[in-house]
Structure formats: structure tokens, C-alpha cells
Amino acid sequence: MFNRFFNFTLSLTSLVTSLVTFLVTFLMTSLPAHAADPKFHPATMPGQCYADVFSKRYLPEKETATQIYFTCNYFCFDNQNQKHVVAAVGSALKEVAARDGSAMVCDGAVVFERQPSLWDFSKVLPFWAFQTSRPEIQEWRRIQNVQIPQDELARMNTAFYEKLIQVGRGYEQAGLQSPAFRDAASEILEIASRSKAGQRLLAQRLNELAVRQTRPSVGANADSLVLNAILTHGRHLLP
Numbered sequence: 001m002f003n004r005f006f007n008f009t010l011s012l013t014s015l016v017t018s019l020v021t022f023l024v025t026f027l028m029t030s031l032p033a034h035a036a037d038p039k040f041h042p043a044t045m046p047g048q049c050y051a052d053v054f055s056k057r058y059l060p061e062k063e064t065a066t067q068i069y070f071t072c073n074y075f076c077f078d079n080q081n082q083k084h085v086v087a088a089v090g091s092a093l094k095e096v097a098a099r100d101g102s103a104m105v106c107d108g109a110v111v112f113e114r115q116p117s118l119w120d121f122s123k124v125l126p127f128w129a130f131q132t133s134r135p136e137i138q139e140w141r142r143i144q145n146v147q148i149p150q151d152e153l154a155r156m157n158t159a160f161y162e163k164l165i166q167v168g169r170g171y172e173q174a175g176l177q178s179p180a181f182r183d184a185a186s187e188i189l190e191i192a193s194r195s196k197a198g199q200r201l202l203a204q205r206l207n208e209l210a211v212r213q214t215r216p217s218v219g220a221n222a223d224s225l226v227l228n229a230i231l232t233h234g235r236h237l238l239p
Contacts, residue, residue: 049076050126051106072106088134163233164192184225
């Protein structure tokens with residue numbers, strides 16, 4: 001009797017062990033093909049993030065008559081290159097999302113229109129944490145005191161002033177017909193000159209942007225033209 005019970009127990013134990021081994025093997029060999037695919041997991045630097053596109057979820061409870069909301073998880077890397085998961089909410093106007101599939105993707109996700117109204121995924125691109133308007137990522141950046149590498153910062157500053165020169169010259173042409181563009185061109189080109197007066201103007205405009213809760217309106221007045229130019233090309237300068 002004891003031997004039969006012992007043999008039954010041994011057989012049951014072996015069965016459980018075999019099942020566990022099978023499940024582990026099955027799970028390990030059945031992981032999604034994207035688990036290590038650079039198309040979904042791009043190389044990053046400290047201070048950068050990229051989207052986990054498979055984490056995207058719609059938020060019907062937040063939806064309005066005109067707006068759709070969704071959430072994505074982002075893998076963000078601190079100054080020591082340690083990975084953090086940051087959930088952030090995105091949104092899009094329904095009328096825009098209906099004709100443009102790229103309006104409803106996580107930041108950094110690249111899609112293309114294979115045929116009318118049919119959009120395909122291409123890849124995920126990393127982005128600097130300061131580049132996104134997602135408040136959740138900006139809060140993470142501030143808490144972690146994320147710093148941009150000095151060589152990358154120098155490159156960004158050079159590109160910033162070069163872009164301002166291009167914008168300023170374009171505004172000069174528009175300024176032949178519009179006082180707002182003329183005044184905006186004058187200030188932008190002063191900032192782009194890197195003069196002391198230009199640096200004071202830039203500091204003033206950055207302070208204005210830092211205290212704003214929303215993006216400046218896209219109006220044809222000099223203030224909004226200057227602020228939007230700085231925000232578009234110099235987001236890395238904001239605290």
C-alpha cells in the first residue's frame with residue numbers, strides 16, 4: 001500500500017515537473033518576435049525615451065465629442081542609463097485622426113500610408129525627453145534631473161541659431177506686407193546674432209515659455225511668432 005502511494009506521488013511529482021518544464025519552454029520559445037527587434041527597441045542614449053507601441057490603449061472614458069484620448073508607455077533612460085517606464089496620455093482631434101493615421105500614434109512611432117486610409121507601422125525612433133510635450137515625461141525629466149550630453153547640447157545650440165536665421169529671413173520677406181512678421185524678424189535675428197541684447201531677449205522669452213501652461217497661440221502677432229519659433233527649435237533650452 002505504501003509503495004503504491006509512494007509510486008503515485010512520485011509519478012504526480014514527475015508529471016507536474018514535466019508540465020512546468022513544458023510551460024517554461026513554451027513561453028520562452030513563444031515570446032513575440034519583436035522582443036529584441038531594433039525596429040521596436042532602438043538604441044538610446046541617457047536622456048532619451050522611446051515608445052512601447054504595444055502598450056497603447058484608448059481611453060473611452062476621457063473621449064469627448066471632438067477629441068480622442070489614448071495612453072502609451074515609454075521607456076526613458078536617466079543620466080546613468082537606467083530604464084524607467086513612464087505612462088503618458090496623448091490625444092487627437094477626431095476629424096484629424098479620421099484622415100491622418102499618424103495623429104493617433106505614440107511619440108516616436110513612425111507610420112506610413114500604404115494606401116488611402118490604410119496605415120502601416122514602420123519603426124520606433126528614440127527622442128530626447130525634452131522634445132516631447134507630454135507632461136508626464138517632462139515631470140519625469142525634472143525629477144530625474146536629466147542632462148543632455150555636452151557634445152549633443154553644443155550640436156543642438158548650433159542648429160537652434162541656424163534655424164532662427166532661416167526663420168528670421170523668411171519673416172523678413174513676409175514683413176514686407178505685415179508689421180507683425182517684420183517685428184518678429186527683427187527680434188529673432190537679434191537673438192540669432194548671439195549679441196548681449198539677443199541673449200537678454202532669449203532669456204526673457206524662455207522665461208515666458210517656462211511659465212505657460214499651453215503652447216502659444218498660432219496667431220499673426222509678433223509675440224506668438226517669436227515664441228513659437230523658439231519653442232519649435234529650442235525646446236532643449238527650457239528648464
